[in-house]
Amino acid sequence: MPPPKSRTRRTDALSREVVVRAAVELLDEHGERGLTFKLLTERLQTGAGAVYWHVANKDELVLMAADHVIGAALAALSPEPDGDAEARMRALALAVYDTLDQHGWAAPHVIAVHTMPHTMGLLERIGGLLAETRLPAGRHFTVATAILIYLTSVTAQDAGRASAVEPGVSRDGVLEHEARQWAALDPRAFPFVTRIAADLARHDDREQFLTGLNLLLDGLRAQVAAEHDS
Amino acid sequence: MPPPKSRTRRTDALSREVVVRAAVELLDEHGERGLTFKLLTERLQTGAGAVYWHVANKDELVLMAADHVIGAALAALSPEPDGDAEARMRALALAVYDTLDQHGWAAPHVIAVHTMPHTMGLLERIGGLLAETRLPAGRHFTVATAILIYLTSVTAQDAGRASAVEPGVSRDGVLEHEARQWAALDPRAFPFVTRIAADLARHDDREQFLTGLNLLLDGLRAQVAAEHDS
DNA sequence: CCTCCTCTGGAATGACGTTCCAATGCTCGA
DNA sequence: TCGAGCATTGGAACGTCATTCCAGAGGAGG
Numbered sequence: 001m002p003p004p005k006s007r008t009r010r011t012d013a014l015s016r017e018v019v020v021r022a023a024v025e026l027l028d029e030h031g032e033r034g035l036t037f038k039l040l041t042e043r044l045q046t047g048a049g050a051v052y053w054h055v056a057n058k059d060e061l062v063l064m065a066a067d068h069v070i071g072a073a074l075a076a077l078s079p080e081p082d083g084d085a086e087a088r089m090r091a092l093a094l095a096v097y098d099t100l101d102q103h104g105w106a107a108p109h110v111i112a113v114h115t116m117p118h119t120m121g122l123l124e125r126i127g128g129l130l131a132e133t134r135l136p137a138g139r140h141f142t143v144a145t146a147i148l149i150y151l152t153s154v155t156a157q158d159a160g161r162a163s164a165v166e167p168g169v170s171r172d173g174v175l176e177h178e179a180r181q182w183a184a185l186d187p188r189a190f191p192f193v194t195r196i197a198a199d200l201a202r203h204d205d206r207e208q209f210l211t212g213l214n215l216l217l218d219g220l221r222a223q224v225a226a227e228h229d230s
Numbered sequence: 231m232p233p234p235k236s237r238t239r240r241t242d243a244l245s246r247e248v249v250v251r252a253a254v255e256l257l258d259e260h261g262e263r264g265l266t267f268k269l270l271t272e273r274l275q276t277g278a279g280a281v282y283w284h285v286a287n288k289d290e291l292v293l294m295a296a297d298h299v300i301g302a303a304l305a306a307l308s309p310e311p312d313g314d315a316e317a318r319m320r321a322l323a324l325a326v327y328d329t330l331d332q333h334g335w336a337a338p339h340v341i342a343v344h345t346m347p348h349t350m351g352l353l354e355r356i357g358g359l360l361a362e363t364r365l366p367a368g369r370h371f372t373v374a375t376a377i378l379i380y381l382t383s384v385t386a387q388d389a390g391r392a393s394a395v396e397p398g399v400s401r402d403g404v405l406e407h408e409a410r411q412w413a414a415l416d417p418r419a420f421p422f423v424t425r426i427a428a429d430l431a432r433h434d435d436r437e438q439f440l441t442g443l444n445l446l447l448d449g450l451r452a453q454v455a456a457e458h459d460s
Numbered sequence: 461c462c463t464c465c466t467c468t469g470g471a472a473t474g475a476c477g478t479t480c481c482a483a484t485g486c487t488c489g490a
Numbered sequence: 491t492c493g494a495g496c497a498t499t500g501g502a503a504c505g506t507c508a509t510t511c512c513a514g515a516g517g518a519g520g
Contacts, residue, residue: 014467037508047469048509054467058508108338111387114408114430120415120423127422139441140422141429146384146442153383154376157341178344185350192357192370193350199371200344211369212376219449244498267477277500278478284498288477 014046016054016064023065024103032062032105063116066109071118073099074125085132086217092125093151093213097206100152104159110152123148134224143220150216158205176201244276246284246294253295254333262292262335293346296339301348303329304355315362316447322355323381323443327436330382334389340382353378364454373450380446388435406431 022043026035037048037058044051055061077095082088100107110119127144135143161174179201187194252273256265267278267288274281285291307325312318330337340349357374365373391404409431417424 036506038506041469047471049470049511050468052509112390115411120412120420124420124422127426131422137425141426141433142438142441143445144422144426145438146445149384149387149442150380153386154379156383157379160342181345182350190350190354192354192361192374195367196357196371196374203371208372208375211372212379215373215376215446215449215453217449218452219445219447222448222452223445266475268475271500277502279480279501280499282478 014044014050014054019044019051019054020061020064020068023061024068027062027065027105028103035062062105063109063113066103066106066112067116067118069099069103069106070096070110070116070122074118074121085129086221089126089129089147089217090210090213092129093147094206094210096122096151097155097209100155101159101206107152107156107159111149133220134228135220136227139223147213147216150212154209154212158209161205171205175203244274244280244284249274249281249284250291250294250298253291254298257292257295257335258333265292292335293339293343296333296336296342297346297348299329299333299336300326300340300346300352304348304351315359316451319356319359319377319447320440320443322359323377324436324440326352326381327385327439330385331389331436337382337386337389341379363450364458365450366457369453377443377446380442384439384442388439391435401435405433 019040022040023035026039026043030039035058037051040051041048055064073096076099077092083091100110110116110122114120123144126147127140130140130144130147131137161171179197182190182193182197182200185194249270252270253265256269256273260269265288267281270281271277285294303326306329307322313321330340340346340352344350353374356377357370360370360374361367391401409427412420412423412427412430415424
């Protein structure tokens with residue numbers, strides 16, 4: 001135990017890294033709303049001023065925490081799996097999906113700024129796979145960002161449902177309730193929504209993510225083929 | 231002018247509708263962070279208690295404001311345009327994109343809950359167009375929600391960049407700064423990102439949205455064709 | 461040993477969302 | 491026409507939070 005009371009320099013030095021890691025822990029435990037400087041300083045056994053010496057403000061802290069999570073996901077993935085570019089794209093996307101699903105607060109922040117180091121690493125991975133296809137280079141930017149956006153935002157959507165309200169209701173509970181609302185609509189005004197209400201209650205988030213991703217990848221393949229024909 | 235001072239019932243009655251409309255105004259003017267009950271009660275010439283009589287809390291208010299915006303966008307679109315289902319899908323998506331682009335705060339909330347009345351209206355429109363294609367009914371739910379999610383989340387991304395910091399920097403300024411950061415990376419570690427850095431500065435959000443949407447629609451057409459072959 | 465400079469802890473501040481409550485006038489039955 | 495009850499209002503009060511401020515403590519370098 002380091003000297004406990006005196007207003008002195010600590011041996012277990014504070015640092016950006018330490019603060020961010022503690023923030024990730026608290027975000028995982030309590031969600032974005034539950035991350036407060038009170039909790040953070042308690043866990044770090046320090047005061048607000050010390051934390052503010054290392055990070056500019058709460059926004060920046062959350063941003064760095066989200067980037068930290070993406071970095072961990074990419075690091076855990078390092079050995080490139082086998083298969084063609086499309087299969088590896090799917091594997092990459094699913095790995096990131098699973099990570100963001102575990103850290104429900106992170107997804108909305110991943111693409112908030114384009115210059116977070118690990119977000120750029122993720123985009124680099126996507127782009128590297130894209131470069132293996134015969135998609136014209138002029139479209140690489142658009143397609144890569146479309147995939148990145150789809151990935152992060154669908155996850156944000158799924159995770160938001162999971163952690164919307166703290167305890168009491170499960171993800172399934174929310175879905176069932178929403179599905180009942182859909183089913184109760186007037187079928188003449190809402191023929192489509194009433195028809196698919198059951199699908200909402202039954203669907204699996206991860207599987208649906210994959211279906212949408214396949215839609216994107218099929219579109220990509222179709223565009224490559226069309227380009228090649230003409 | 232109604233009686234100005236006495237703590238009395240007003241002739242220009244408060245109502246959910248009035249409160250939500252005022253909230254939309256303030257959100258447009260000051261963004262989500264700038265919407266406070268102080269500003270709201272000042273504009274409505276009332277007190278906090280009166281507002282809380284009509285809405286449960288700030289979260290619900292923002293949700294209703296976002297739904298209000300979607301409702302306005304759908305209403306302005308009512309006459310169905312010509313063309314096949316795919317063309318009309320594009321027109322619908324672009325109209326909603328433009329509306330959400332004008333109300334930068336709204337997009338993240340549109341799909342936060344599946345039971346907002348006008349969100350369901352939007353899904354109904356998408357589904358109606360989907361039903362005209364030969365996509366098997368079993369996939370309608372997944373594809374429709376994939377399109378809805380793409381629509382709202384790309385808009386959220388674009389709008390976030392526009393209104394991230396209040397004044398001082400334009401959308402172009404942010405993009406240019408981000409592009410410079412990309413270009414400054416080590417090309418050996420980030421061959422892809424450095425190569426497309428110029429595209430980031432040059433790209434048009436709306437056009438890119440359309441490209442991604444076309445990717446989805448091409449994928450849809452390819453899947454329909456494949457289904458029909460087998 | 462003295463002097464910056466880095467880093468720390470906690471007190472103080474101001475803004476905000478939300479709750480509470482006394483007061484008011486409309487509505488409706490008598 | 492009158493009174494009771496109820497929907498509605500305005501604002502004061504409260505607790506929480508992010509952020510700022512500051513007085514100091516150690517280490518590094520002269």
